[in-house]
Amino acid sequence: MKVTGRSLGRAAAAAAGALALTVTMAACGGDDDGGDSAATVDGIELVKADTLTICTNLPYKPFQYPDDSGEIVGFDTDLLGLLADDMGLETEIVDVDWNQVTSGAAFKAGKCDVGMGGMTITPEREAAIAISDPYFEATQALLVKADSGIAGLEDLKGKKLGVQTDTTGEVYANENAAKYGYTPVAFDDLSLEATALLANRVDAVINDNGVLYDFVKDNPDTKVATEFDTGEEYGFAAVKEANGEKLIERLNGVLTTSKEDGSYDEIFAKYFGE
Incomplete structure (x- = not known):
């Protein structure tokens, strides 16, 4: 093929x-x-x-x-x-x-x-x-710098959270922004979103767990801090x-x-x- x-x-x-x-x-x-x-x-x-x-x-x-x-x-x-x-x-x-x-x-x-x-x-x-x-089964997850000390959304008050436009991660982030006091920052694709984290333009990134775990393999200075039980299917x-x-x-x-x-x-x- x-x-x-x-x-x-x-x-x-x-x-x-x-x-x-x-x-x-x-x-x-x-x-x-x-x-x-x-x-x-x-x-x-x-x-x-x-x-x-x-x-x-x-x-x-x-x-x-x-x-x-x-x-x-x-x-x-x-x-x-x-x-x-x-x-x-x-x-x-x-x-x-x-x-x-x-x-x-x-x-x-x-x-x-x-x-x-x-x-x-x-x-x-x-x-x-x-x-x-x-x-395929998936859920949302939080990607952070490995040394950031961020363990979950509760640690993002006053900080910026990267999201990918038109995704369920963006929906989840927007729904919880007021509760945890962070500012969602939208990016057109996963690459731009993850690069913003590496460049310290955002403090954390939310996206599907499968792609974030894969990103960590190539970027050991990052880690998946937590997952959110969103129960998604592709x-x-x-x-x-x-x-x-x-x-x-x-x-x-x-x-x-x-x-x-x-x-x-x-x-x-x-x-x-x-």
Whole structure:
């Protein structure tokens, strides 16, 4: 399976334009006999022929991130690779603002077929997009400098707490700001948020536990001070229309099979260990 990754946000606009052109060409190029076009697989319409186009917001290691060669890899990437293999497709990854995935705007604009990003399933998101069965459990956690002395939100009075825009971590931080007396500071992605902590622009960072523990591996001067029992589950996203529902149904079958045949466990061990 070939994976084409766009690891820089600046590529998103160009990618969107190219994909929109592809959609137009595919729509005009159907088979004369009324059968499936090149951009349709088993009744599921794709924005680009022979390709599963995936929207995400980079980086979000270890779920999706550019490796040293610039290729986009990660836990979510590998799981959606199983779907692409099942459908006989290659994959292409498009970097967009995260709210374009959670609001469904990226799908309605024809930028992608499916969205990934360690996305917590919430009632608001279920109302806006089609979401797969849960595939990963998570909770919010607090990242701090190892020598900060900060153990929890109660130690942040008068301090700054970094949050990632349009995430459940931002919601949790905002809900508790008045109680603990800190100021939330928003960043567009995880990388900017974590870098702000290293640069002492914020005193702590809140985000999903999986990505923060991974960050600590590469930054031993930081630590996860505590977790918050938010009981979250991740799902993949698609447009909330019949075509998106078909794609999600296909994905749910692939996820079920992966847990039965051991491929899910292999991918999990690859990024999180045993």
